Amino acid sequence: MHLMADSLGVGSCWIQGRLREAFDGRTTEEYIRELLAVPDGYCLEAILSLGVPAEHPEAHRLDELPLEKIHRERF
Numbered sequence: 268m269h270l271m272a273d274s275l276g277v278g279s280c281w282i283q284g285r286l287r288e289a290f291d292g293r294t295t296e297e298y299i300r301e302l303l304a305v306p307d308g309y310c311l312e313a314i315l316s317l318g319v320p321a322e323h324p325e326a327h328r329l330d331e332l333p334l335e336k337i338h339r340e341r342f
Contacts, residue, residue, distance in 0.1 A: 268315055269281070269315075272317055276319070276323065277317050277318070277319060277320075278317070278318050278319065278320035278323075279315055279316065279317050279318075280315070280316045281313055281314075281315060282313055282314040282315070282316060283313050284296060284299060284311040284312060284313050284314055285311060285312055285313070295311060296310065296311040299311050299314070
């Protein structure tokens with residue numbers, strides 16, 4: 268969804284919802300479930316917010332990325 272939004276010139280932001288707490292002490296899932304009338308059987312993972320950005324920054328170059336922060340199995 269992030270890639271599709273970007274291809275359409277729409278900005279997006281992943282908002283982690285799982286294991287978080289709303290301002291009133293309820294879990295984020297309880298808060299959003301009530302706010303949006305989410306039917307039983309669905310669980311909140313995250314919210315993807317969409318909007319039209321004021322500007323579209325250039326993509327990062329590979330040599331700019333902090334690859335040393337990536338942890339992976341090395342055989």
